[in-house]
Amino acid sequence: MSLLLYPAASAFALPSDSAQPIRIQANAATLDDKRNTAVYTGNVIITQGSMRLTGSRVTLTTDANGELNKLVTQGGPATYQQTPEANKAPVKARAQTIEYHAADERVVLIDKAFLEQSGNTFQGDYVSYDIPAQVVDAGRNSSSGASGAESNGNGRIEITIQPRSRGAESAAPAEDASEPAAP
Template identity: 40%
Template sequence: MRAPFAPLLTLGVIGLLLGSAPALALEGDASAPIQVEADRLDLDDRAGTAVYTGDVEIRQGSMQLTGTRVEIRRNDQGQLTLATATGERAYIEQKPAQDEPLVRGWGRTVVYHVAERRIELIDRAELHQGGDTFDGGYLEYFLDRRVVQARSNAQGVEESQRVRMTLEPEQQDGP
């Protein structure tokens, strides 16, 4: 009989944090140890879910995912399909490359769709890329294309939150 936690942690968290495109993460991230801290874990190997609760912090290299509750789902092949972090300020961050700034995102809900390499930041959503910031009720960030889509309303959220952004001008080299 296989140990149910090991495949979920290995396939799930590595997939969650690094996805399938090593060019989008620091080279050392894939070989960095995975650290998970939580007050509780409820694992259902048959359903393919792991639910961490209580000040959850998942870290691997430059990647971090935090929330009051983090649920990881995988398919029948054991591959991670979805990771959802919730809390007053759920958080995700990644340093795409050594010469690029840290990408940081917050929301009351953070959803990572692995196959699509897409992050949803829902309710009090905020995304920082270098000096650029985006705020609204709902932000969607496509990791591979580095595309941001923002809306003032999020499904299931009553309060509208106007979209705001601050874009830093590109620095010109020399006169």
């Protein structure tokens, strides 16, 4: 079963993490070779090096060659954390549903989505994170059938962006005065 996770875990982790063992903790697991799926349930924790994924139910779907197509984590909430580079803060995310799309190397957060990247935060009903490009797209759900837009009814997003130059003292007062207070 751990071979199903290898492609996803190596895409999320630091380069050194791909050499680390994958650890899966769950209350139950079901592997269906005919459907190329593995389902882990009950307080699921998946780790490999700096990558950590949690949820109450994790479903892995692979192609006929065993390559990962999609990983779906559901929870109350599901969480994801990964350190993108050495000496950088981890990317942290949570949502009711987290999808990992292997071909695109993209993480999609649906329903009560929250993502923190280098102190910047993105939250709303839908947040998509392109791992290689490190690009966040919040508030637009282009896939039909997702129920994210229904969770709070207004479809609004909230973004907090930290100043790039924290050491520039002359610019700090002007930036602080113009930004709204964080909740």
